[in-house]
Structures are given as structure tokens and as C-alpha cells.
Amino acid sequence: MTGLTVSPSVPRKRRSNWQLLMANRLAAAGLFLFGFIALLAILAPVLPLPNPDITDQPNRLLPPLSDGHLLGTDHLGRDILARLIWGTQISLIVGISATALAAIFGSLIGLVAGYMRGATDTVLMRFVDMLMAFPYILLAIAIVAALGPGLLNALYAIAIVNIPFFARNIRGVTVSVRNREFVEAARLSGKSHPAILFTEVLPNVLPVIVITMSTTVGWMILETAGLSFLGLGAQPPTADLGSMLGQARAQLFTAPHASIIPGVMIFALVMSINLLGDGVRDVLDPRLRSGALDRPMAVTKIRRKAKPAPTIENAPSLVVEHLTTGFDDGGHLTPAVKGISFRLDKGECLGLIGESGSGKSVTALSLMGLVASPPGLITDGAVYIDGRDVLGLREQELIALRGARVSYVFQDPLTTLHPLYRVGEQVAEAILAHQAVGKSAAKTRAIALMETVGIRDAAERSRAYPHELSGGQRQRIGIAMALANDPDIIIADEPTTALDVTVQARILDLLQNLRRERGLALLLITHDFGVVAQVCDRVAVMKNGEIVEQGVTDTILRDPQHDYTKRLIACVPELGEGQRFLARVRPLFEEAGA
Numbered sequence: 001m002t003g004l005t006v007s008p009s010v011p012r013k014r015r016s017n018w019q020l021l022m023a024n025r026l027a028a029a030g031l032f033l034f035g036f037i038a039l040l041a042i043l044a045p046v047l048p049l050p051n052p053d054i055t056d057q058p059n060r061l062l063p064p065l066s067d068g069h070l071l072g073t074d075h076l077g078r079d080i081l082a083r084l085i086w087g088t089q090i091s092l093i094v095g096i097s098a099t100a101l102a103a104i105f106g107s108l109i110g111l112v113a114g115y116m117r118g119a120t121d122t123v124l125m126r127f128v129d130m131l132m133a134f135p136y137i138l139l140a141i142a143i144v145a146a147l148g149p150g151l152l153n154a155l156y157a158i159a160i161v162n163i164p165f166f167a168r169n170i171r172g173v174t175v176s177v178r179n180r181e182f183v184e185a186a187r188l189s190g191k192s193h194p195a196i197l198f199t200e201v202l203p204n205v206l207p208v209i210v211i212t213m214s215t216t217v218g219w220m221i222l223e224t225a226g227l228s229f230l231g232l233g234a235q236p237p238t239a240d241l242g243s244m245l246g247q248a249r250a251q252l253f254t255a256p257h258a259s260i261i262p263g264v265m266i267f268a269l270v271m272s273i274n275l276l277g278d279g280v281r282d283v284l285d286p287r288l289r290s291g292a293l294d295r296p297m298a299v300t301k302i303r304r305k306a307k308p309a310p311t312i313e314n315a316p317s318l319v320v321e322h323l324t325t326g327f328d329d330g331g332h333l334t335p336a337v338k339g340i341s342f343r344l345d346k347g348e349c350l351g352l353i354g355e356s357g358s359g360k361s362v363t364a365l366s367l368m369g370l371v372a373s374p375p376g377l378i379t380d381g382a383v384y385i386d387g388r389d390v391l392g393l394r395e396q397e398l399i400a401l402r403g404a405r406v407s408y409v410f411q412d413p414l415t416t417l418h419p420l421y422r423v424g425e426q427v428a429e430a431i432l433a434h435q436a437v438g439k440s441a442a443k444t445r446a447i448a449l450m451e452t453v454g455i456r457d458a459a460e461r462s463r464a465y466p467h468e469l470s471g472g473q474r475q476r477i478g479i480a481m482a483l484a485n486d487p488d489i490i491i492a493d494e495p496t497t498a499l500d501v502t503v504q505a506r507i508l509d510l511l512q513n514l515r516r517e518r519g520l521a522l523l524l525i526t527h528d529f530g531v532v533a534q535v536c537d538r539v540a541v542m543k544n545g546e547i548v549e550q551g552v553t554d555t556i557l558r559d560p561q562h563d564y565t566k567r568l569i570a571c572v573p574e575l576g577e578g579q580r581f582l583a584r585v586r587p588l589f590e591e592a593g594a
């Protein structure tokens, strides 16, 4: 828990983008350094600096800390500090202007190509591909050579070679946004294409434009310096960082300070902008924070306050003790599950019930360390399977338990089944993940499992793709995969919510039969007390991440103690009881102020 502050149980006010940026220490350091350099550059006209262009041959190549020249003088006796500050100003103006130009034209190309598609897209993107086909620094040199050396032409050249980065990025996002329902709705309402592009699409791609700008501006400053270094950018006597470096090259060994000083400034400037740019990207696209997308952890991060006993005696199949899971929002922990405890015995069904957002799924995923990290973090408690604390296991041991001893059935099988593989192959793959059997044996067993879960013509249906099956059949495939390795515990997270009532009843029947036949322990997550009444031996009621009541289902149904449980039970209407149901429910909700 070190370094994290924990929110109280009342909902916390969302932190502003500025607060999130400041919470990122590297970005804050980048902002501080960049702010300091930019301030110096802005104040150049009012700072007590000598004229940066006045030469003074007798005082050439004076070392730093010389009288009247804090950073010494260059090969023509000009004051290096003055040239450095004025040069930084020019480098910043050129780099930022080139970024703005590239962003405007590149984004425009990307927006139009991605939105219009067809011939417009082909022509624009082939033009962009042509630009990208050349090494960009060579292309920039060629452009300046054609336009003639000079800072303005260097600016145009750097902007042109960076247009493709913006065009490609923005086109990709625009293509996905143009098919969204709100754009469709705007089209149906009769809005013109330009209006849709600028009022519907642009606001949604703006964060990507800002992210691309913040991560490329440093490079553009570096590229401008590169052109000036080669004598193609700033022309004498004007100084920018690249030309200072280029002119000092000849005295690299006799007066190294003349090159080291602008070199250090380029490094500090580009480094500070890149750190700040990464911070801006993380704030605007939190999915990328800390590389969350490319480096997801295999097991939820576990940092428990106290070390629980590694084993317990005579334990039932599953014991959860004081489990606490939260989400780390840039150094701030928002709890989602707060110290919950429950038990589940062999052959038993425990219902975990609660309204949306009460923490049921986070509980289910925490049991096998499946909450996505970052940002998920287990901060307390233990999960004992057959008396052994699985949260204390090594990563590989915990992964080996998944699907083998404990398996999951999720709400929407269409999102958990791979669309490009036949369902039989997917069931066989679940077997192969844990059992040393041949491919054909796995296929035969997969078909047998499909028969067990009630899929008719299993051999033939095993060759179907997920989209060729009905919702009920797909959920049966999900259950077959969960059964593939004869688990002891099945965690079913709202397995029937996406199905109609008749299919729902059949799937619940199937789970009941499998539980009885195989002695499975079933943790059934639902928000429907009707389902609990039908299937579960015991029930635990969750609210705001806590279990507010648990016990034998019949007892709780007959005599609920907690108001919240009473309201959940009252929400189960009985057939033909509409009026009586409403009369019963209304006072409960009025009491709760709902």
C-alpha cells in the first residue's frame, strides 16, 4: 500500500487532468524544466543580455565564467549565453510552428480520408505513402535544397515530412469513429458532411491530435536543429541551437564549451518536451498509462497489508477472507471490493447478488488474480482453495489453477469466443491448455463435452464459428469450455443475462444438473433474486463493494434483514401479480429515496 492514498467509501470527485498530470512525477519534472527554458526564451528581449550578433575578435573563444561572459564566447567573440537564449527562442518557435502546420494539414488529410473513404481516401493516402517512402531527414534536406536554405524553408520542410504521421494516425481513428451510432444519427438528421466532420468527428479525434503533437514536437525541434547544423536552417548571423552546434564543430577540441553548451540545451529541451508529452498522452489516454496496453500483467498486482496464514485446516472448496480490491488511479486507490468474506462448499451453489457496480465482477475476477493490472490492485485478504491461499502462490502456480481447478463462465460468450476459430477447436484448446493429450483426442473430448452441455449434432456443430450459433448455444459452448478440465469450482458471472427467459431457464437447469452430477461448487453472480431463488443454496448480498447480508437462500427470502435485500427481493415480480407487486415495491423505494 505504500505510496497510495485510499479514497473513503463515499464516491470520490474525479481528479482533473491537471491533477493527473502533476501526479506523474516525470511529466511534472518535464513541465518544470520546459517551463523554465520557455520562460528564459520568452524573456530574451528584456533580459540584460549583450547583442547576440555583435562580434568581438580579440575576445574570441573565452571560457565560461569569463568577465562579462557567463558562458564564454564563440569563435567570433559573440556572447554564448545571449546566443543560447535567443537561439532557444528561435528553435522553439520553428519547432512549435512546424508541429502546428503538420498537425493542421496532416489531421485535415486524415479526417477527410477517413470520413469520405473510397477514391478520396485512396488518393490522399497514396500521396501520404509517397511521402513516407523517403527517409524523412533526406526528404527534408531535399525540400530545403529545392526551396533554398533558410529558417522558414526549414520550417516548411520539417512540417511537410511530418504530415504523414498525423494523417495516418488521425485517419485510423476517424475510420472507427465514422461508423459510430452518433455519427449515423447526425447523418440521418440531415447534417452536411463538413458539419458532421467538424462537430461530431473532430471532437472525438482531438485527443489523438494533441497526443501526436505532444509526442512529436520534441522530434521536430531536433530535426530543425539537424537542418541548421548542416547549414540549411538558420543563416548567419542568426543563431538557433543547431547552427550554434554546427559553427562550434571546428573548435570541438580547442573550445569544447562552444558545442557542449548548445548540445546540453538541445538535450534538456527535447527531453523535457518528451517527458511532458508522455505525461499528456497518459492523461488523455489512460489505457496507455504505464504501458497498460502492451504490458498487461498476467496476475493482478497483490500488495496485502497483512500476510494471511498460507493454509487453513478442514476448509471447504473456497474460502474468501477479507478480500479487498481497488483501482489505482495514478497514485490514488479507489476501492471496489471492501473486505468481503464468504465460503463455498463442494456441490454447493452460492449466489452473489447486488445491483450494477456493487463489485460482483471485481470479486469474481479477484479470486484468480484476473482483475486487470494496472490499474487493479488487491490490497488485503486471502482466497483459500482447498485450504491453500492462492493469492500467495507464485504467478505460474496461480495461472496453472485457472481453468483447471477454477473456471469461469462469462456473461456474453460472443465476446469471449474467438470469432475466427471453430467452436470445437476452442473447446479442444481449453483441454490442451492443461492436459497432455493429442490433438485428435482433445477434439473427440471436445465433442463429448458439447454433448454433455446439450448441444445436438455436436460433431457437426463443432465445426461452426461462434456467429453461426444462437446465444444459448454459445453459452453452452462457454460452459463446455469451463468444464473442459473437470474443475472443482465454477464462477459464473451473470451467465444468463444476455439470454431470453426460456433459454435462461435451460442454461440454469444445465448448471444445476452439472453441479449435482459432478459435485461442482458454483459461485453464481447475478442481479436477479429470481435466479438466486431458483438455483442457489445460499446467497450473499453485495452493496457498494461490501457484503451486507448472507445466509441460506430460503431464510433470506423469507426474512431479509437488510433494507437493500428487501428492495432486491421486492424487485422480483410474480406472474399475474403486477398490481400487487407495484403496491409492495413503491413504499420501499420511497423509503429509500430512490
Ligand SMILES: Nc1ncnc2c1ncn2[C@@H]1O[C@H](COP(=O)(O)OP(=O)(O)OP(=O)(O)O)[C@@H](O)[C@H]1O
Pocket: 327, 336, 354, 355, 356, 357, 358, 359, 360, 361, 362, 363, 372, 375, 527
Ligand atoms: N478497470 C477498472 N478501472 C476502474 N474502476 C473499475 C474498473 N473495473 C471496475 N471498476 C469499478 O469497480 C466497481 C465495481 O465494478 P463491478 O464490475 O465489479 O460491478 P458489478 O457489480 O459486477 O456490476 P455489473 O452487474 O454492472 O457487472 C465499479 O464502481 C466500477 O466502476
